Amino acid sequence: MREKHINLICDRAIIEFSQGDKDALSGIYDCMARMIFSVAYAITGNYQDAENALQDTIIEITKYAHTYRGGSNAKAWILAMARHCSIDIVRKRKPVVSIEDTATMDIPEADSDLSRLEVLDMLSVLDGEEKQCLILRLYAKMPYKEIADILRISVASAQKKYQRAVRKLKDYYL
Amino acid sequence: MKKHEIADVLKQLDTIPLPDKQKILSACSQPTASDEAVPSTVYRRKLRFKPLIAACAALLLLIAGTTYTLAAEVKEYKEAVIFFKEYDFSTDGLSRGEIKKVYRDIMTRSFTYSKTAEVIEKSISQSAIGGYEIFQDDPTPEDLENLWNYYNGRYWVKNVIKNKSNVSYKYYSEETHSDNLGFDVHEKSIFEKYVDNHLVWSAEFNDFWIQDFAVSDGKIIVFGKKNSGLQHSYAYMALIDNDGTILWETKPENGFENEYIGAILPANEKIVVFSRGDYKYLCLSEYDLKGNALSFHKTEVGNYGIWNAAKLGDGYIVQLGSYINDKNARIVKVSSDGVIMDSFTYDSDDSKYYITDMIEYNGCIYLSAYSVPVLENEEKNAGSRSDIAAVLNYIFDNQMFNISNEELTKLVRDNFTAVLLVCNPASGIPQEFYSVKGSLGGKLALSDSDKLLWDVESITNTSYSPATSAFTIGGESYVYRYTFDENGTILSQEKTDEIVRFMR
Numbered sequence: 171m172r173e174k175h176i177n178l179i180c181d182r183a184i185i186e187f188s189q190g191d192k193d194a195l196s197g198i199y200d201c202m203a204r205m206i207f208s209v210a211y212a213i214t215g216n217y218q219d220a221e222n223a224l225q226d227t228i229i230e231i232t233k234y235a236h237t238y239r240g241g242s243n244a245k246a247w248i249l250a251m252a253r254h255c256s257i258d259i260v261r262k263r264k265p266v267v268s269i270e271d272t273a274t275m276d277i278p279e280a281d282s283d284l285s286r287l288e289v290l291d292m293l294s295v296l297d298g299e300e301k302q303c304l305i306l307r308l309y310a311k312m313p314y315k316e317i318a319d320i321l322r323i324s325v326a327s328a329q330k331k332y333q334r335a336v337r338k339l340k341d342y343y344l
Numbered sequence: 345m346k347k348h349e350i351a352d353v354l355k356q357l358d359t360i361p362l363p364d365k366q367k368i369l370s371a372c373s374q375p376t377a378s379d380e381a382v383p384s385t386v387y388r389r390k391l392r393f394k395p396l397i398a399a400c401a402a403l404l405l406l407i408a409g410t411t412y413t414l415a416a417e418v419k420e421y422k423e424a425v426i427f428f429k430e431y432d433f434s435t436d437g438l439s440r441g442e443i444k445k446v447y448r449d450i451m452t453r454s455f456t457y458s459k460t461a462e463v464i465e466k467s468i469s470q471s472a473i474g475g476y477e478i479f480q481d482d483p484t485p486e487d488l489e490n491l492w493n494y495y496n497g498r499y500w501v502k503n504v505i506k507n508k509s510n511v512s513y514k515y516y517s518e519e520t521h522s523d524n525l526g527f528d529v530h531e532k533s534i535f536e537k538y539v540d541n542h543l544v545w546s547a548e549f550n551d552f553w554i555q556d557f558a559v560s561d562g563k564i565i566v567f568g569k570k571n572s573g574l575q576h577s578y579a580y581m582a583l584i585d586n587d588g589t590i591l592w593e594t595k596p597e598n599g600f601e602n603e604y605i606g607a608i609l610p611a612n613e614k615i616v617v618f619s620r621g622d623y624k625y626l627c628l629s630e631y632d633l634k635g636n637a638l639s640f641h642k643t644e645v646g647n648y649g650i651w652n653a654a655k656l657g658d659g660y661i662v663q664l665g666s667y668i669n670d671k672n673a674r675i676v677k678v679s680s681d682g683v684i685m686d687s688f689t690y691d692s693d694d695s696k697y698y699i700t701d702m703i704e705y706n707g708c709i710y711l712s713a714y715s716v717p718v719l720e721n722e723e724k725n726a727g728s729r730s731d732i733a734a735v736l737n738y739i740f741d742n743q744m745f746n747i748s749n750e751e752l753t754k755l756v757r758d759n760f761t762a763v764l765l766v767c768n769p770a771s772g773i774p775q776e777f778y779s780v781k782g783s784l785g786g787k788l789a790l791s792d793s794d795k796l797l798w799d800v801e802s803i804t805n806t807s808y809s810p811a812t813s814a815f816t817i818g819g820e821s822y823v824y825r826y827t828f829d830e831n832g833t834i835l836s837q838e839k840t841d842e843i844v845r846f847m848r
C-alpha cells in the first residue's frame with residue numbers, strides 16, 4: 171500500500187475514531203499493525219514485548235486521537251507512539267537493561283524460531299537510535315524529516331545515525 | 345552489505361506472525377457487546393408454526409430481506425458518495441456499482457479493484473500540487489499577469505523577498521531586434537523599486553545586463569555583465585541611491601578577458617566583490633562607496649562558477665559550482681583578504697544537494713538548497729543534468745513521451761526537496777536543516793524585525809518538451825515564505841503571491 175494511501179486512510183480513521191466511531195480503530199490496525207509491530211520488535215527484541223508495545227500503541231491512539239490534527243502525517247504520529255511505547259517497555263524491564271543493550275538480550279524460548287532470522291542478528295550490530303533510524307528509513311520508508319520528528323532529534327542527526335548504521339553493517343558484513 | 349541488501353533483510357520482519365487482531369483491539373475502547381446484542385434476559389415467546397403461518401412468515405421474511413437489501417444498497421451508495429466527496433475523488437465515468445466497489449475496496453483495504461487505483465491516482469495527481477503539509481490556492485490574476493510578463497519579451501524578471509515595509513525590487517532586461525546582426529540584442533536593463541506593490545522609481549542601464557543586486561542602507565548595488573563583439577565579456581557594477589539616482593557605474597579592470605561578478609556583499613563603508621576571471625580564478629576585490637578599487641586578490645580554483653557568498657566571522661563562505669563537473673555544493677572558506685582557508689562539500693549517501701542561496705544570520709550561515717535522490721546508476725545522469733536525471737530516466741525507460749502535465753508534475757515533485765542548511769559558525773560545516781518536499785530552496789533574506797526569511801519554491805505545474813534537443817522540463821512554482829527566529833525555530837509560514845519559473 172502506498173504511503174499516501176496509508177496516511178489517507180489512517181488520517182480519516184483517527185478522526186472518525188475521535189468523533190466516536192469505534193470501528194475506525196480496526197482500520198488503523200489493518201494499515202499500521204505490521205509496521206508498529208516491526209518497529210517494536212526491532213526496539214524490544216522479543217515477540218512478547220513487541221506484542222505488548224503494539225497493544226499499548228493502539229491504546230495510546232485511542233487516548234490521544236482527539237489531539238490529532240487532521241491532515242498531518244498520521245503514519246509518523248502513530249510510529250512516534252509505537253517507539254515511545256516500545257522504549258517504555260524496555261525501560262520497565264526487570265532487571266533494568268539499557269535500551270542500547272536490548273539487541274544482545276536473549277530471545278525467550280517462545281521466540282526460538284524467530285531467533286534464526288538474520289534480521290535480528292543484523293540489528294544487534296547497531297545501537298538503539300541507529301537501529302531505529304535504519305528501520306524507519308529502509309523498512310518504513312520514511313524521509314529524514316519524519317524520522318527526526320519521531321526520534322526528536324535534528325534531521326542532520328537522523329541522517330548521520332542512518333548513515334552510520336549503514337556503514338556499520340557494511341563493515342560488519344565485509 | 346549494500347543498502348538494498350539491508351532492506352531485503354529487514355523485510356524478514358514481515359514474516360513474523362502478527363498477534364491476533366481481536367486480542368489486541370479487545371483491550372481498547374471497543375463498543376461493548378451489550379450495546380448491540382439483544383440482552384440474554386429478554387423474554388422470547390415460543391411460537392408454534394402452523395404451515396400457513398410458516399408460509400406467511402417466509403413471505404414476510406423475503407419481502408423484508410429484499411427491502412433490507414435495497415435499503416442497504418442505497419445506504420452504501422450514499423456513504424460511498426460522501427466518501428468520494430470527502431476525499432475529492434471524482435465519480436466521472438464511474439457507474440453506481442463501480443463507485444460502491446471502489447468505496448468497498450478502499451474501506452476493506454483490499455485495493456484489488458482495478459478502478460480504485462485510477463480514482464486514487466487521479467486524486468493524488470490533483471492534490472500533489474500542494475506543498476508539504478501546506479494547502480495551496482489556485483493562481484491569482486496577479487500571478488497570471490506575472491507569468492504573462494515572463495512569456496512576453498521580458499527576461500530575467502526577478503522578484504525579491506519583500507520585507508516588513510513591503511519594499512520589493514524587481515529587475516528585468518529587454519531586447520531589441522538588430523537588423524545588422526539578424527537577431528535580438530540587449531537593449532536595456534531596468535531596475536525598479538516598489539513599496540506596497542506600487543512603483544517608486546526605476547533606473548535604466550544600457551551598458552550591461554543586470555544579473556543580481558545587493559542592498560546596503562537603502563542604496564542598491566547592481567551588477568551584471570556586457571558581452572563584447574570579440575567574444576569577451578566584462579563585469580559591470582553600479583550604485584543606485586535610495587531615490588533611484590545612479591551614483592556611479594564601473595567596469596572592474598582586473599586584466600581578464602572574461603570576468604563576471606558572482607556575488608557582492610556590502611560591508612562597512614566598502615563593497616566586497618567576488619568575481620571569476622578567465623574561467624579559472626576566484627577573485628575578491630574591495631571597493632569604496634565611490635566605486636574606487638581598494639584591493640584585489642585572485643586564486644586559481646579551476647573551472648568553477650561563483651554561485652553564492654556570505655560573510656562568516658572575519659572572512660567569507662563562498663559556494664563554487666560547476667555544471668560540467670556536476671559539483672553543486674562545494675563550499676570554500678575565504679579569509680578577509682581573499683585567501684582560501686578550507687574547502688568542503690555537503691552530500692549524503694542517498695541525496696545530492698544543490699545550494700541556491702546563502703546568508704549570514706545571527707552569527708550562522710544559512711544555506712538554501714534543494715536535494716534530489718542519488719542516482720543508482722551514475723552513468724544515467726541525463727547529460728550531466730543530475731537534478732532531473734531520475735525523472736528523465738523514468739520517462740525514457742517507460743517510453744512515456746506523451747506524459748501528461750499532471751503525471752509529470754507529480755514525478756518532478758517527488759524528485760525535489762527544498763532544504764535549509766545551517767552551518768557551524770566556526771567551521772562552516774552544515775549541521776542541520778529543515779526540508780519541504782516537492783519544492784526548491786529559494787532566496788534567503790532578513791526581515792525588518794531581523795528575522796530570517798526563507799523562500800521555498802513549491803513546484804506547481806510542469807510540462808515536458810521532447811521536441812527540444814535537451815528534453816526540457818519547464819513550469820511554474822508558487823513561492824512559500826518561512827520565517828525563523830534567531831534560534832532557527834519556525835515562526836510562521838505563508839503562501840506569497842509570487843510565482844517563479846521552473847526550468848530544467
